[in-house]
Amino acid sequence: MIKVVFFDLDDTIVDTTKLAEMARRNAIENMVRHGLPVDFDTAYQELLELISEYGSNFSRHFDYLLRRLDLPNNPKWIAAGVISYHNTKFAYLRTVKGVRQVLLDLQRSGYRLGIITDGDPIKQWEKILRLELDEYFGGVFISDHLGVKKPHPKIFRKALRKMGVEPGEAIMVGDRLYSDIYGAKQVGMRTVWFKYGKYADRELEYLDYADFTISSLEELPEILRGLKLEEESEGGSDKEVHAD
Amino acid sequence: MIKVVFFDLDDTIVDTTKLAEMARRNAIENMVRHGLPVDFDTAYQELLELISEYGSNFSRHFDYLLRRLDLPNNPKWIAAGVISYHNTKFAYLRTVKGVRQVLLDLQRSGYRLGIITDGDPIKQWEKILRLELDEYFGGVFISDHLGVKKPHPKIFRKALRKMGVEPGEAIMVGDRLYSDIYGAKQVGMRTVWFKYGKYADRELEYLDYADFTISSLEELPEILRGLKLEEESEGGSDKEVHAD
Structure with a gap:
């Protein structure tokens, strides 16, 4: 029994997966909004590739994203990504x-x-x-x-x-x-x-x-x-x- | 000129300092609420001591707090602390x-x-x-x-x-x-x-x-x-x- x-x-x-996708999209959007000199689709696709290679453990993704896009390590862009990522994860956890x-x-x-x-x-x-x-x-x-x-x-x-x-x-x-x-x-x-x-x-x-x-x-x-x-x-x- | x-x-x-104090208080409160078997004042004083010894860099404070209080490393209590700490930091940043x-x-x-x-x-x-x-x-x-x-x-x-x-x-x-x-x-x-x-x-x-x-x-x-x-x-x- x-x-x-x-x-x-x-x-x-x-x-989890739905939330993570939303959080990643919002992160890239906010990075572009704060001056990341790449269009949304290019950055988002690169992030997905990076995640599939390095796993979904989050801590250094935005860092590595900038490297992959041949961009300088600008903490303002990373912070913009981190903020939106976390805000989404907190607000939309379901x-x-x-x-x-x-x-x-x-x-x-x-x-x-x-x-x-x-x-x-x-x-x-x-x-x-x-x-x-x-x-x-x-x-x-x-x-x-x-x-x-x-x-x-x-x-x-x-x-x-x-x-x-x-x-x-x-x-x-x-x-x-x-x-x-x-x-x-x-x-x-x-x-x-x-x-x-x-x-x-x-x-x-x-x-x-x-x-x-x-x-x-x-x-x-x-x-x-x-x-x-x-x-x-x-x-x-x-x-x-x-x-x- | x-x-x-x-x-x-x-x-x-x-x-920053006012916010950090608020965040730490709320963290301890939520840990106690979720079963930390110590009263608020004891835990809060221990946390302040820990911070004065290890600096205010946050990442392992709640971890070490449990060790100092001779308690098992219970991730539920740590999570309760982390949640309230972050919620406070996000909601009350001024x-x-x-x-x-x-x-x-x-x-x-x-x-x-x-x-x-x-x-x-x-x-x-x-x-x-x-x-x-x-x-x-x-x-x-x-x-x-x-x-x-x-x-x-x-x-x-x-x-x-x-x-x-x-x-x-x-x-x-x-x-x-x-x-x-x-x-x-x-x-x-x-x-x-x-x-x-x-x-x-x-x-x-x-x-x-x-x-x-x-x-x-x-x-x-x-x-x-x-x-x-x-x-x-x-x-x-x-x-x-x-x-x-």
């Missing part, structure tokens, strides 16, 4: 559509909820606290604390142990087939792939590890009701067998 | 009383304005741009770019050269007797000590380098009018001499 529902954070609970209602539904149905996520622990907690989501979750597990990344089993096992459940009593919901779905399945959990955002058509070689696929989180309560009914009917037939 | 008025940035143009009116007055009277400041160039530009102060200033000179700190003469000489004036044609306004006043005087500029904030009673051994002392920026236009009259009357007697 499922007792705990685990969620990935980015692009499952929090609408949950994925339907999240709060689903979390509430699941809690009311008696499920305990957890988060299993990669990323910088302080930044991940910033998102959770800014959105006031911490009340919903009985446990937040961030892989960096253990020196691993999903799909490493260590983070999943720790989450199960701390929540006091067996793998068969937990289900993992996440947008990434590799880190979330393959990772959770490896330790024996049920899995729900949330086909959403930039990973909606990637890592499909791990599709077999998904027990369910949803395109809206609102489908989740129905899946859990289905699993419960299934187990109850199995439990029922077990009893009949024992009664014999 | 004075042609350029240079200002220090922190605690002269921007009310100019020192009277700044905008004075800058406008000086511009109207034909003076060109500049900033000579220490600090991280991007962070300094962030303050200038967030407060939309950049329109007032013909030059912003940040010592970090040159690998020095005020009172090193290099930063003052560069500012003079870039603004195209001789030392005798410039006046420096700042809250620190050592870095601003002694520094500017060393290269031959006039100096106005703005007796304000936490340096209002420090570094008094450099008081002799201040040509003027003010406790409100609103006294500045009057000082400049006085200097102008003085120079005109001197210029007048010069002419009479030459006419002989």
